[in-house]
Amino acid sequence: MVKKRVKVKKDFKQIPACEGYIVVDPKKCCGCQTCMMACSLVHEGKINTKLARIQVIQNPYGHYPDDIDVQQCRQCVFPACFAACPVPEAFFIDTENGNVTRIDKSTCIGCQLCITACPFTPSRIVWNFEEGVAQKCDLCVDTPYWSEKGGPDGKQACVEVCPMEAIKLTKEIPTQIGDLGYKINLRGEGWPLDKE
Amino acid sequence: MTGGFTGKILRLNLTEHTTSTINTSKYEEYGGGIGIGTAIFWDLVKDKTIDAFDPRNVITIIGSPLSGTLGLSAAGRVEVNGIGPQAYPIGWFTRSNFGGRFGAELKYAGWDGVVIEGKSDSPVWVKIVNDGVTFEDASGLWGLDAWATQEKIWEEVSGGLGYGEWLQLGPGRDVGRTTQRPSVLCIGQMGEVQARDLGCLIHDAGNAAAQGGFGAVWGSKNLKAISVTGTGSIEIADPQALMEARLWAKQFAPRPEEPSIPGPTHFDLQACRTGDAFGGKRRKAARPQACMGCQFACRRRQDTGEGNESICVEAYYYNDWVRKKYGKLNEETNKACDLVQKYGANVYPIREAIRYLEALNEMGVLGPGKAIDTDLPFDELGSVTFVEVLLEKIVKGDDIGLDLRDGLVRAAKKWGRLEEDLKSGLLAFPYWGFPEHGYDGRGSIEWGYGSIISDRDMNEHGINSAVFWYPSRYMESGQLTVPLEEVVEIWAEKLIPFERDPYMLDYSTENMYSEHIAKLVAWQRYYSRFWKQGIGYCDWAFPDFANNYAPNNRGMSPEAEPKFYNAVTGKNISYRDGMEIGRKVWNIQNAIWALQGRHRDMVKFADYYYEQPLKGPYPAPVFVDGKWSYADVSGRSIDRDKFEGWKTKYYQLEGWDTETGWPTRSTLEALGLEKVADELESKDKLGT
Numbered sequence: 039m040v041k042k043r044v045k046v047k048k049d050f051k052q053i054p055a056c057e058g059y060i061v062v063d064p065k066k067c068c069g070c071q072t073c074m075m076a077c078s079l080v081h082e083g084k085i086n087t088k089l090a091r092i093q094v095i096q097n098p099y100g101h102y103p104d105d106i107d108v109q110q111c112r113q114c115v116f117p118a119c120f121a122a123c124p125v126p127e128a129f130f131i132d133t134e135n136g137n138v139t140r141i142d143k144s145t146c147i148g149c150q151l152c153i154t155a156c157p158f159t160p161s162r163i164v165w166n167f168e169e170g171v172a173q174k175c176d177l178c179v180d181t182p183y184w185s186e187k188g189g190p191d192g193k194q195a196c197v198e199v200c201p202m203e204a205i206k207l208t209k210e211i212p213t214q215i216g217d218l219g220y221k222i223n224l225r226g227e228g229w230p231l232d233k234e
Numbered sequence: 235m236t237g238g239f240t241g242k243i244l245r246l247n248l249t250e251h252t253t254s255t256i257n258t259s260k261y262e263e264y265g266g267g268i269g270i271g272t273a274i275f276w277d278l279v280k281d282k283t284i285d286a287f288d289p290r291n292v293i294t295i296i297g298s299p300l301s302g303t304l305g306l307s308a309a310g311r312v313e314v315n316g317i318g319p320q321a322y323p324i325g326w327f328t329r330s331n332f333g334g335r336f337g338a339e340l341k342y343a344g345w346d347g348v349v350i351e352g353k354s355d356s357p358v359w360v361k362i363v364n365d366g367v368t369f370e371d372a373s374g375l376w377g378l379d380a381w382a383t384q385e386k387i388w389e390e391v392s393g394g395l396g397y398g399e400w401l402q403l404g405p406g407r408d409v410g411r412t413t414q415r416p417s418v419l420c421i422g423q424m425g426e427v428q429a430r431d432l433g434c435l436i437h438d439a440g441n442a443a444a445q446g447g448f449g450a451v452w453g454s455k456n457l458k459a460i461s462v463t464g465t466g467s468i469e470i471a472d473p474q475a476l477m478e479a480r481l482w483a484k485q486f487a488p489r490p491e492e493p494s495i496p497g498p499t500h501f502d503l504q505a506c507r508t509g510d511a512f513g514g515k516r517r518k519a520a521r522p523q524a525c526m527g528c529q530f531a532c533r534r535r536q537d538t539g540e541g542n543e544s545i546c547v548e549a550y551y552y553n554d555w556v557r558k559k560y561g562k563l564n565e566e567t568n569k570a571c572d573l574v575q576k577y578g579a580n581v582y583p584i585r586e587a588i589r590y591l592e593a594l595n596e597m598g599v600l601g602p603g604k605a606i607d608t609d610l611p612f613d614e615l616g617s618v619t620f621v622e623v624l625l626e627k628i629v630k631g632d633d634i635g636l637d638l639r640d641g642l643v644r645a646a647k648k649w650g651r652l653e654e655d656l657k658s659g660l661l662a663f664p665y666w667g668f669p670e671h672g673y674d675g676r677g678s679i680e681w682g683y684g685s686i687i688s689d690r691d692m693n694e695h696g697i698n699s700a701v702f703w704y705p706s707r708y709m710e711s712g713q714l715t716v717p718l719e720e721v722v723e724i725w726a727e728k729l730i731p732f733e734r735d736p737y738m739l740d741y742s743t744e745n746m747y748s749e750h751i752a753k754l755v756a757w758q759r760y761y762s763r764f765w766k767q768g769i770g771y772c773d774w775a776f777p778d779f780a781n782n783y784a785p786n787n788r789g790m791s792p793e794a795e796p797k798f799y800n801a802v803t804g805k806n807i808s809y810r811d812g813m814e815i816g817r818k819v820w821n822i823q824n825a826i827w828a829l830q831g832r833h834r835d836m837v838k839f840a841d842y843y844y845e846q847p848l849k850g851p852y853p854a855p856v857f858v859d860g861k862w863s864y865a866d867v868s869g870r871s872i873d874r875d876k877f878e879g880w881k882t883k884y885y886q887l888e889g890w891d892t893e894t895g896w897p898t899r900s901t902l903e904a905l906g907l908e909k910v911a912d913e914l915e916s917k918d919k920l921g922t
Contacts, residue, residue: 068522086468
């Protein structure tokens with residue numbers, strides 16, 4: 039893996055935007071958590087939904103559509119996690135894989151500043167308490183337990199396993215205002231339930 | 235330790251409020267779920283004749299290696315075993331099962347299952363946070379319905395912080411975090427008052443271990459709830475193979491936006507496609523909802539929050555009465571559905587209770603000042619008020635409510651009507667004091683025979699996709715997406731270990747007492763005791779034999795079952811190997827029933843199965859005059875003598891004593907169950 043170093047303070051505005059973004063349709067999600075299980079399986083080789091880089095949060099007694107929300111990493115154009123990391127080697131923009139913001143776990147010192155810096159709730163940076171490091175969605179660039187190529191030009195485990203096809207990869211930068219660009223309607227004409 | 239398992243089963247002593255650990259490896263040979271639960275029960279309950287409410291009754295709640303993994307439609311299912319109070323005349327050692335996410339969360343917490351012993355002096359709930367287990371005072375929960383109980387526990391576990399952010403489960407950097415609400419299994423009011431056939435275990439909104447009366451057993455033990463939160467990892471033997479298996483399975487299911495094409499599979503009954511027939515008042519503003527790791531999403535959550543996670547009988551049991559009162563289906567039926575979930579009430583006896591009580595009221599024998607005195611508001615029948623009043627009477631013990639707490643069969647006996655009403659079928663309880671499920675055993679013979687040869691309404695659907703639902707749709711539409719001959723050919727090929735006997739699917743009156751049907755019933759016992767209730771493959775998804783969505787109409791069974799299992803565990807067992815383990819578990823169960831007092835002379839349906847004709851139309855596959863067809867088999871009843879002959883054939887097939895129905899030493903020893911044979915012999919219950 040070749041790392042392209044981008045210094046934070048002077049060159050922050052020069053971070054190239056990611057070439058792929060996970061978008062979800064929370065209204066289509068069935069809450070099966072298969073995406074969460076698949077995420078940890080392909081990355082860590084074991085299953086732990088609390089290590090998943092996508093989180094489905096649900097209330098069994100909730101009123102649709104507020105009973106479920108899907109929280110994925112937004113591959114922010116201005117990644118606060120990247121900016122917060124005090125270790126030059128730990129966060130990097132992987133220019134060989136579509137500019138995905140990634141964490142090098144071998145150099146992460148586990149300070150958790152990136153977790154705090156993520157402006158979204160829950161933080162999209164996941165604390166891997168088993169290894170004492172932070173981890174985040176890498177669009178499945180580094181999946182030692184899955185033979186498919188990942189990254190913006192490849193496949194993502196969550197997208198592939200979702201039985202409702204409620205998770206997609208898009209190449210266009212989503213609208214960065216609120217959830218508008220990241221939580222979209224993926225229900226087509228054939229969807230027999232709520233289409234709106 | 236086998237991949238998928240954690241190696242530890244939590245043992246709760248409610249009497250002492252202490253915990254200990256059982257090594258899963260000691261019981262691994264029995265598979266998981268029902269197998270491990272049955273084997274643990276055998277070891278821990280020395281006197282198997284005890285009553286269900288005896289504190290010495292042990293309840294096991296066991297997952298499988300696939301709990302919490304990508305095992306298709308298996309991640310969420312959990313088996314419950316123990317002596318249940320519902321069955322009549324003897325509360326058999328029995329089983330129930332529920333879905334959702336409890337089994338997964340238990341695994342993430344580091345536990346393969348929970349074993350419950352003893353009785354607490356006061357109401358208690360058990361809080362499991364990874365390997366931290368505490369007994370908490372449930373006095374503030376006792377009296378709450380199942381949903382309110384869970385919400386209160388969620389609040390308690392989060393320390394009032396709510397959910398949606400990462401919740402750290404303790405101090406320090408090594409402690410896990412979660413965004414998820416705890417998975418809670420609890421009882422509602424029905425369990426608290428120990429309603430024999432009504433008390434069930436509820437998890438989230440619509441997952442219920444309903445049959446058997448385990449909720450009542452919890453009530454007798456003063457156990458209100460078990461809450462589990464886990465942040466651990468499940469080791470998978472071959473992660474790549476598991477991911478590939480999951481992606482391979484996609485080809486066997488319709489895509490979510492594809493139109494439904496009825497066929498010989500359950501897969502088109504997903505919430506995406508389900509119409510009103512399979513639920514209550516279905517609303518468009520809804521989502522499909524799935525148990526953990528399932529690709530079929532058979533349930534829904536709706537904008538009203540009503541009917542959440544409910545499908546099947548609990549969702550539609552009240553439909554006909556609502557239509558009768560209001561002229562159309564409305565939201566009252568969803569409210570009635572939620573009531574049974576909240577009270578933690580087994581809907582099958584509730585449905586039959588309403589039918590029965592309505593009939594007795596119309597006959598003039600039940601009502602205010604009548605022979606059976608009650609002020610149930612029959613003018614409200616069809617509104618949720620009626621159901622609420624009925625449930626409250628049972629909880630409070632008001633008028634007939636006290637009788638109904640003992641179960642409808644025992645109530646009918648007290649009212650002096652049992653024999654008469656079982657003879658006429660007015661009380662539609664054909665086997666062991668369990669009500670009709672919806673598949674009449676005179677037509678759906680695998681259902682009837684399988685239920686009476688075991689311990690309860692078996693509630694095992696696998697076969698009935700091909701023998702009931704597919705022909706039912708054919709009778710409505712006149713179209714078969716897969717010709718019946720092809721369905722039979724595919725099934726016959728796949729019914730290991732009895733493959734190549736197509737007459738196992740011949741439900742004609744001429745064949746219904748044959749050895750072919752004995753093999754069908756045996757097949758289902760073995761399959762359920764390992765692959766479904768042991769390893770957790772959902773009853774609504776497996777087996778997948780003939781499937782019109784699949785390449786060449788050939789579904790993913792029997793390849794899928796060992797594919798996921800072996801990828802997770804690292805073992806290399808075959809489907810056939812699993813069936814043999816299932817046979818082993820089935821034999822232990824029959825041994826337990828023998829010790830509980832079973833004899834073949836008791837294995838009899840209610841009289842109406844022998845004396846009343848099956849009402850029709852009732853579809854089933856038949857092979858008549860050299861041809862396969864779906865026919866209407868209504869009008870028949872079960873012939874007493876011929877059924878006794880069938881039982882003999884069945885016992886011979888199983889290697890059991892045909893005089894008693896008890897297992898024999900040779901059969902047990904061949905399965906490695908010498909200790910079971912020894913105990914039967916010591917109690918004069920060993921077959922010869």
